[in-house]
Amino acid sequence: MSLSSERLAKEMGLTDKECERIRYASPMHDIGKIGIPDPILLKPGKLNHDEWEIMKTHAEIGAQILSGSNSPLLQLAERIAITHHEKWDGSGYPRGLKGEDIPLVGRIVPLCDVFDALISERPYKKKWSVEEATNLINKESGSHFDPDIVPIFMKILPDLLEIQEKYKEYNSK
Numbered sequence: 001m002s003l004s005s006e007r008l009a010k011e012m013g014l015t016d017k018e019c020e021r022i023r024y025a026s027p028m029h030d031i032g033k034i035g036i037p038d039p040i041l042l043k044p045g046k047l048n049h050d051e052w053e054i055m056k057t058h059a060e061i062g063a064q065i066l067s068g069s070n071s072p073l074l075q076l077a078e079r080i081a082i083t084h085h086e087k088w089d090g091s092g093y094p095r096g097l098k099g100e101d102i103p104l105v106g107r108i109v110p111l112c113d114v115f116d117a118l119i120s121e122r123p124y125k126k127k128w129s130v131e132e133a134t135n136l137i138n139k140e141s142g143s144h145f146d147p148d149i150v151p152i153f154m155k156i157l158p159d160l161l162e163i164q165e166k167y168k169e170y171n172s173k
Contacts, residue, residue, distance in 0.1 A: 002026045003167075004112035004160050011152050012108070025077035026109045029084045032062025044123050059085050059094050079103050084110045089143045099146075107146040111137065111153055114144075115160075130161065 006023035014022070033041055036058050040051045047055055062081030066074050083097065083106025090098030097106075118133035128136075134154065141150040 003163050004116065005109045007156055007159060007163070008108050008112060008149070008153055009105075011156050012104075012149070014104075021073055021076050022080075022105060022108065025073055025080055025105075026112070028062070028066065028077040029080045029109055029113065030058065030062065031065055031077075032058035032060065032081060034065075035061040042123050046124070056085070056093050059083075076105060080105050080109050082106075084113065086110075087144045088146050091143070102146075107149055111145050111149055112160075115153070130157075 002023045005026040006019045009019045009022045010016075036055055040047065040054055043051065059082055063078050066078035066081055069075060069078070082094070083102055086092035086095065086097040086102045086106055088099060088102070088107070090096050115133055115137060118128045118136065119130060121127040134157065137145060137150060137153070141147045
């Protein structure tokens with residue numbers, strides 16, 4: 001996911017230094033999940049309302065963990081952690097940010113993260129095909145995802161899949 005985020009940021013014209021920071025900051029986006037009880041985090045089925053409300057706190061927990069640093073990398077990681085569940089249409093959490101009120105990294109990283117989550121097996125779901133995942137992402141363009149970023153993601157998708165294949169063995173260990 002971090003290589004995908006870096007590659008997408010590069011394609012969007014960010015500097016090499018910005019792209020490198022995104023690469024290293026993006027894996028910290030879910031650090032707040034260490035504050036979520038295992039029975040919720042690892043539940044093999046759908047979360048109930050109360051469990052979902054607890055799960056949603058991971059964005060704020062992560063931002064709190066990463067807050068207060070003078071390091072530009074950790075400051076970026078904090079921004080990603082607090083915004084990675086915001087949605088373009090304002091229906092996300094924790095702040096309900098909308099459109100360009102969501103920092104650019106809070107629009108880049110979630111797209112790559114959702115794609116990675118969809119095509120990966122999780123305790124609560126089977127992995128999706130690339131076609132199913134891209135269909136959902138295209139469908140959610142303008143609601144969940146920034147409609148200007150989705151076409152760029154689709155353009156570089158073959159490169160991302162090549163990277164994924166290259167590191168497949170490493171990631172399965």
